[in-house]
Amino acid sequence: MQDTQITAAPVPARNPRRWVILGVICLAQLVVLLDNTVLNLAIPALTEDLGASTTDIQWMINAYALVQSGLLLTAGSLSDRYGRKKALITGLVAFGLCSTAAAFSASSGQLIAARAGMGIGGALLMTTTLAVIMQVFDGEELPKAIGMWGAVSSLGFAGGPLVGGVLLAHFWWGSIFLINIPVALIGGLAVAKLVPESKNPLGKRPDLVGAVLSTVGMVGVVFAIISGPEHGWTSVSVLVSALVGLASLTAFVRWELHVPAPMLDMSFFRNRRFNGAVAGGILVAFGMAGSLFLLTQHLQLVLNYSPLEAGLRMAPLALTIVGLNLAGVGAKVLPKLGAAGTITSGMTLLAGGLAAVATVGGSLGYSGMLVGLVLMGSGIALAMRPEWANAIMGSIPPEKAGVGAGVQGTITEFGGGLGVAVLGAVLNSRFAALLPATVGGRHGRGSLHEALAADPSEDVQEQVRDAFASGVGTSQLIGAAAVFAGGLLAGLLLHRAARAEAAAAETSAVPAGDKAAA
Template identity: 80%
Template sequence: MILAVICLAQLVVLLDNTILNLAIPSLTRDLGASTADIQWMINAYALVLSGLLLTAGSLSDRYGRKKSLLVGLALFGIGSAVAAFSQTSEQLIAARAGMGIGGALLMTTTLAVIMQVFEGDELPKAIGLWGAVSSLGFAGGPLVGGVLLDHFWWGSIFLINLPVVVIGGLAVTKLVPESKNPQGKRPDLIGAVLSTIGMIGVVYAIISGPEHGWSSGGVLIAGAVGLAALAAFVRWELHVPFPMLDMGFFRNRRFNGAVAGGLLVAFGMAGSLFLLTQHLQLVLGYEPLEAGLRMAPLALMIVALNVVGVGAKVLKKIGAANTIAGGMTLLAIGLGLVSVLGDRSHGYGGMLLGLLLMGSGIALAMPAMANAIMSSIPPAKAGVGAGVQGTITEFGGGLGVAILGAVLSSRFAALLPAAVGAGAAGSQHEALEAAETAELREQVKDAFASGVSTSQLIGALAVFAGGLLAGFLLHRAARDEATASAPPTAEPPATEPPTAEAPTAEAPTAEAPAAEAPADGTPTAETSKTSA
């Protein structure tokens, strides 16, 4: 029951990452929103969410994870209600920012509670289901949004959150036990401010770069401020007595391998979903609801494999390194098949196999990555660990959309017919309006389809390389842990007669932990604490 409540809260948070995109035409018509307004409606939520994840995780450890869940649900519900009945663009932007605060508390606390409630073989299964729901939130946004907008007004995409908030709040109050860091260290306020400014600046630059140009003043200033704040954050955390984020985590090879894998899983998943929505609507010509329905096999495969426990079984059998590498390889192959077989000549049938393979890969890699990160961090700091995991997901996802989007735009502009004009290279819609003949319009469509295909192939190569890198780092970490925990080998017989001197009490002895780390890289609780 606790896991069901946690997953429901996680689902609504992630649905709001993608659901608003489909409502853009309605918002433009009903609120008179400009292009800049629309961008801020979409980005306000992602920016606040990304910027506050580390701070939210630290606060939940300090003051209690159950309290953080309840506060997060309340803020998310209030923000949703205000957003649904907003009368101006400014009201909706402010409401989305408020939802981002609640979302940051929910994203970090849900995983932290799972780490406290489950243990042993049940923990990977629980994280697998949590990961499945997280993936469903990303992939299900277009489908849920399409259904609601097909029958109701745009405010319905926010009102649907309210029953979840009420039910979730009652269930959390009744079922979820309170837990917090027993050491009760005081909050790191300066670290919280620096990390928030840094993440918001960097994520804003990533989001705005493709739209305004990477060399534009606003993007460069935001990126520079963000990087400077993050550098100051690292320096501060290294010297402050009670750091929000213990930099010692980054001396753990398993933690670093999981972070690298997490970045690239998020890169591939968010980037591929970004391209898939455009592929289905702008290349194959489906309406939003039709496109959402055709993406359903991806989400269903993720959920099905984790509900029956395939991800947890594979993780236990072959270890985190091989599971993440194998999952990301499947994701890369699926994305490549979508690129090759999903063109207008093959239609949707050609891309279905690719979607199923992508779902299988995400179902394996994402829970294994989350488990690897969280098992590298002491349980008392589970909130901070969840903040790291959420930050990686948001940052990697933004990077995937930005880089693959830039590749798409560059390829489209290069292949656009000269008769259309370079000024129409900003979008396929503008280029089609500028095309005066049917032949030119077909050339525009072919250019855009080629841009999408090229971006998907590059994304597939990046995900495959990332899988190999993450697998290598995790495998090396598991090998080092196994070597460190192995019992000492017997000394060979001495070639000289032993002296009468007996070993002193200070003679070094091999100190093995209580539970030996498995060779597959799946850590026990004791080795997790030792390595961290």
């Protein structure tokens, strides 16, 4: 009998510049995430220079998140269809141009419009950065690359107050946008030269109906979440927005189930691993974003630190994340605990840090808060973004990496927006309930500044500050509970998914004859 020689399929050569590409990708991601938090510290300067009202300020902050969250799924789908390199360059150009417009805005309306434009660029960047990593890296290098991307993402999320505080201490408010311009320019040139083009080889015509329905749905729901604390959850504008958003998302799901080439394949939700990451991720983003929002207020309005002082005092959070990631703690723990155990452990540490800030941050001052910041940083470094991204992207085919990254980004934006709105509403409700009678009424629905201005007497001022501090602490405890619940839920679902995958692998490994004999 003639011997048959079996030739193994050639292994595709890895891109020799893949780590340089990762550096460019991480830089772009860092700038996008810094803009999620950096503007909060510039509120006093914007109020003075542009004569911005409270409503204007809210729209300056929310226009970016609203547009970005609404377009994430669409941006991911378009990058899969037309090319992720093209989408990445387009996002960098849009982000750079709109950052320039924001820096030199002469009115509140101009700044709001510029921030909305930055949201478009941010949506393209958030979906394509992770998708490009999925295409450039493979094998054992892929989790390492996603881990580095996640570390930079966590640093951007936590480092915004520090960067904003330093810039605002030395320059005018427009400087927080100008730092984006060289990054966009250098990043665009580097992407054009280094990053290979990739797209879905089976890509069909765009799902325009799905894109419109998902965008309208996400914008409607997020707008209702953002506007609820200001206008009241039962106001006409909030209810109409929520109903339109939910109806559009329902129509989107029904459409995607029946259209031949869906933008978001609903079969993803049959994957237990995917569902675990989605469910837990929303709750974790809820507690994390909402609590960081409260943390900046705690430092500035309760402990009376300036923006720069507040930013510097949040530095231990960012430094802990960077230090533990550079030490590879998450990578060392993951093989021992598995994805489920690592995520649960990290979220437990994060929840403990938030609870420490809420319980001892006020009575012990900054020394008590420092313990909480270190615990928070440890939890984030252990299990925050890398594991969520691995859990989600590992459940999705590589050719749909853009949509997968859109889902991951949508979870973060949706959960974060919900956390800021709900925990902010808890803060306002608790604050109003504890205010002394002389500054109650309409002042209870306003800000700490308005309540302090209502009665200048020293005793009342102290009661007002105590009421605000109590509201912040209560909200932070709720955020801690959400993070803890999210970690437990995700850990449980991911553990079940791992057991099911292991059982399926064992079944498929049994020879056919053994199965028949059994």
